[in-house]
Amino acid sequence: MSQGLPPADNLRTTEVDLGGLVSVLATHLYSTPLVALRELVQNAHDSHTRRRLEDPQSTAAPLIRVRADSARRTVVIEDTGAGLTEPEIHAYLATVGTGYTRMLRDLTGNQELIGAFGLGFLSAFSVADQVTVTTTSHREPALGHRYRSRGGEQYSVEPCEPRPAPGTAVELLLKTEHGHLADEDALREVLGRYCVLLPIPVFVGDAERPVNDVPVPWRQDVDGDLHAARMRFASAFGRRFEPLTAFPVTPAEGGTDAVGLLWVQDGGTYGSTDNRDLAVYLRGMLLADDARDLLPGWAGFIGGVVESSRLTPTASREDLQRDEHYRALQKALADAVVDGLYETARLHPAAWRRILARHGQDLLGAALCDDRLFTLLADDVPVPTSQGDLTAGALRAAGRGALHVALGSGGGFEEMLYRAMQVPIARGDRYAVLPFLRRYAQLKDCRIVELGSTQGNRELFRDPAEPLPAEETAWLAAALAGDGEELVPARFDPPGLPLVLVPDREAELKARIEDDQADARIPSAALRLARAFTARTDGTVKARLYLNLASPAVQDLLTAYRAGHTGSATAAGLLRSLKMIMAAAGGGSADGDLTAALAGIGTAVSALTWSGA
Ligand SMILES: Nc1ncnc2c1ncn2[C@@H]1O[C@H](COP(=O)(O)OP(=O)(O)OP(=O)(O)O)[C@@H](O)[C@H]1O
Numbered sequence: 257m258s259q260g261l262p263p264a265d266n267l268r269t270t271e272v273d274l275g276g277l278v279s280v281l282a283t284h285l286y287s288t289p290l291v292a293l294r295e296l297v298q299n300a301h302d303s304h305t306r307r308r309l310e311d312p313q314s315t316a317a318p319l320i321r322v323r324a325d326s327a328r329r330t331v332v333i334e335d336t337g338a339g340l341t342e343p344e345i346h347a348y349l350a351t352v353g354t355g356y357t358r359m360l361r362d363l364t365g366n367q368e369l370i371g372a373f374g375l376g377f378l379s380a381f382s383v384a385d386q387v388t389v390t391t392t393s394h395r396e397p398a399l400g401h402r403y404r405s406r407g408g409e410q411y412s413v414e415p416c417e418p419r420p421a422p423g424t425a426v427e428l429l430l431k432t433e434h435g436h437l438a439d440e441d442a443l444r445e446v447l448g449r450y451c452v453l454l455p456i457p458v459f460v461g462d463a464e465r466p467v468n469d470v471p472v473p474w475r476q477d478v479d480g481d482l483h484a485a486r487m488r489f490a491s492a493f494g495r496r497f498e499p500l501t502a503f504p505v506t507p508a509e510g511g512t513d514a515v516g517l518l519w520v521q522d523g524g525t526y527g528s529t530d531n532r533d534l535a536v537y538l539r540g541m542l543l544a545d546d547a548r549d550l551l552p553g554w555a556g557f558i559g560g561v562v563e564s565s566r567l568t569p570t571a572s573r574e575d576l577q578r579d580e581h582y583r584a585l586q587k588a589l590a591d592a593v594v595d596g597l598y599e600t601a602r603l604h605p606a607a608w609r610r611i612l613a614r615h616g617q618d619l620l621g622a623a624l625c626d627d628r629l630f631t632l633l634a635d636d637v638p639v640p641t642s643q644g645d646l647t648a649g650a651l652r653a654a655g656r657g658a659l660h661v662a663l664g665s666g667g668g669f670e671e672m673l674y675r676a677m678q679v680p681i682a683r684g685d686r687y688a689v690l691p692f693l694r695r696y697a698q699l700k701d702c703r704i705v706e707l708g709s710t711q712g713n714r715e716l717f718r719d720p721a722e723p724l725p726a727e728e729t730a731w732l733a734a735a736l737a738g739d740g741e742e743l744v745p746a747r748f749d750p751p752g753l754p755l756v757l758v759p760d761r762e763a764e765l766k767a768r769i770e771d772d773q774a775d776a777r778i779p780s781a782a783l784r785l786a787r788a789f790t791a792r793t794d795g796t797v798k799a800r801l802y803l804n805l806a807s808p809a810v811q812d813l814l815t816a817y818r819a820g821h822t823g824s825a826t827a828a829g830l831l832r833s834l835k836m837i838m839a840a841a842g843g844g845s846a847d848g849d850l851t852a853a854l855a856g857i858g859t860a861v862s863a864l865t866w867s868g869a
Pocket residue numbers: 295299300302303335337338339340348349354355356357358370371372373374375376377378424
C-alpha cells in the first residue's frame with residue numbers, strides 16, 4: 257500500500273464544529289469551575305507583564321482586584337495592565353488557540369509570562385452564562401471597548417467609555433449552579449492559594465491587604481530568622497495540619513530547577529495514612545494542587561510547595577507531563593525530605609522529638625525504603641513494645657544485648673513469657689517493626705529473638721543438658737500435648753514456668769502478610785521486604801509445647817513417673833490444665849476448652865488430696 261499523500265486535488269480541510277469545540281474546551285477541559293478564576297487572574301497577571309515590557313515608562317501601580325456581588329451573581333476580575341485594542345480583541349481574546357502572550361514570550365524571552373495555549377479565557381464560560389470584558393489599551397487610552405458573549409461561540413464588540421486608566425475588567429455573570437462563587441470570603445480562600453506566589457498583589461473586594469502578602473521564604477531575602485519565615489509560610493499555606501518543621505527544596509545540579517518548601521505536617525500518620533500534600537507552581541501560578549505523586553510514597557507526613565519552570569503543564573494546566581523533568585523533581589524531592597529530616601535532627605531537637613513521636617510508625621517504614629533515612633532514624637525512632645515506645649537501642653539494652661520481638665498480634669503467651677523474663681518485647685505485628693528490627697540487628701550486629709519463629713524459639717528454649725529417653729518423651733507428649741502440638745523438652749527462664757505453648761507465629765504472619773488487605777495498608781516497598789522474610793516459612797507446624805526441664809515441678813513430675821508413683825498422671829493432668837488456662841488467658845487457644853481445663857484442675861486437686869489422705 258502506498259504511504260504517500262493523496263493527490264492535492266483530493267486534500268480537504270478538516271471542518272470544526274465550533275459550538276461543540278467551545279463546549280468541550282470551556283466545560284470539559286477543567287476538573288473544577290474554580291480553574292476559571294485562576295485562568296482569568298493569570299491573564300490579568302500576563303497583561304501587567306506585557307504592559308511593563310511595552311510601556312516601561314508607565315507609573316501605574318500593577319494590581320489585580322477581584323470583586324463579587326452575590327445579589328447580581330457576578331464576579332469581576334480587574335487589572336491595570338496593557339488592555340486590548342479592538343483588533344486585538346478579535347485576534348487574541350476571541351480566537352481560540354491563539355494568544356498574544358505566547359508570541360510575546362517567544363519574542364522577548366520573558367519567562368514571567370504564563371499563558372501559552374490561547375485557551376484559558378474560554379474557561380470563563382464554564383462558570384458564566386455571560387462574559388463581559390471592558391478594556392482600554394495603553395496604546396489608545398482614550399478609547400474603550402466592550403466584548404460580550406453568551407457561551408463563547410458568538411460575541412459582539414462595541415465602543416464604550418474608556419476605563420479610568422488602561423486595563424481590563426472581566427465580568428462573569430455566573431451560572432446559577434456556580435452562584436456560590438460570588439462570595440468574597442470564598443474567593444479569598446481560593447485565590448489565597450492560587451496566587452500565593454504571584455509577584456503582583458491580588459486584592460479581593462475593597463480589602464487593603466492582598467491575599468498574597470505572605471513573604472515567600474525562598475524568594476525574598478528574609479530579614480531575621482529564616483526558619484521562622486519558613487514556618488510562617490507553611491502555616492499559612494497548609495490546609496489541614498500545622499507544620500512541625502519546614503525545610504527548603506533547592507535546585508539540584510544537572511537535575512531539576514525546582515525551588516520551594518517542604519514541611520512535616522502535624523497530625524498522626526499510620527502505615528495506612530497518606531497525607532502527602534504538594535502544590536506545584538509554574539511561573540507563580542498554581543498548576544497542580546495535589547501533586548502528591550511527586551513525593552516519595554513513604555513520606556505520608558509531608559506537605560509542600562514547589563515551583564519549577566521546566567515542568568510542562570497539560571493543556572488544562574491542572575496536571576504535569578510525566579517527562580524527565582518530572583522524574584528529576586521526584587528524585588530531588590526525596591533527597592530534600594531526607595536532607596530536611598537530617599537538618600531537623602541536628603538543628604531543631606524539640607521539633608525532631610515531636611516528629612518521632614507523631615510519625616514514628618511511618619518513619620519505621622520510611623527507614624526501610626531509604627538507606628540514608630535508616631542511618632538517621634536507626635537509634636532515634638520509637639519502636640512500639642510491651643513497655644511502651646522504646647528506641648531499638650533501649651530495647652537492646654533491656655534485652656541484655658538482644659532485641660526481643662513478638663510476631664503475634666499483641667497479648668498472647670509471648671507477653672506473659674517476656675513479663676516473666678522481665679524484658680520489653682517489640683510488637684512485631686505492627687507496621688514495619690519486624691523488618692526494621694531485623695535490619696537494625698543486621699547492621700548493628702546484635703541478636704534478634706523472634707519469639708514464635710523457629711530461630712527465635714531456639715534462642716529462648718535451649719536444649720536440655722541431657723536428652724530425655726524416648727519413652728519418657730512419648731509419655732509426656734501423650735499426657736500434655738494436644739492435637740497438632742509438638743512436645744519439645746527444653747530449658748528456659750524463668751524456672752518457675754513449667755511449660756509454654758508457642759503457636760507458630762511465622763506461619764500466622766505469613767498468612768497475614770499474604771492477605772490481600774495488607775497490600776492496601778502497607779507501602780509496597782515495605783511489604784516486599786516483609787514478604788522476603790516470610791517466604792521461607794512452610795507453615796505446617798501449628799504450635800510447639802516447650803516443657804521446662806529446669807523447672808522443679810517438671811523434675812518432680814519426672815521423678816514421680818520414674819518411680820511409678822500413681823500421682824504422676826494426676827500431676828500431668830494438672831499441668832495440662834495449666835497450659836490450657838495460660839493459652840486462653842493469653843488470647844491463644846490450646847486443644848480442648850477452658851471449662852474442661854478448670855474442671856481438670858478440680859479433679860486433680862481432689863485426687864491429690866485424697867491420695868495424700
Ligand atoms: N485581562 C487581559 N488583558 C489583556 N489581554 C488579555 C486579557 N485576557 C486575555 N487577554 C488576551 O487574550 C489572549 C487569549 O487568552 P487566553 O486566556 O485564552 O490564552 P492565553 O492566556 O494566551 O493562554 P492559556 O490558554 O495558556 O492561558 C491572551 O493571550 C491575551 O493576549
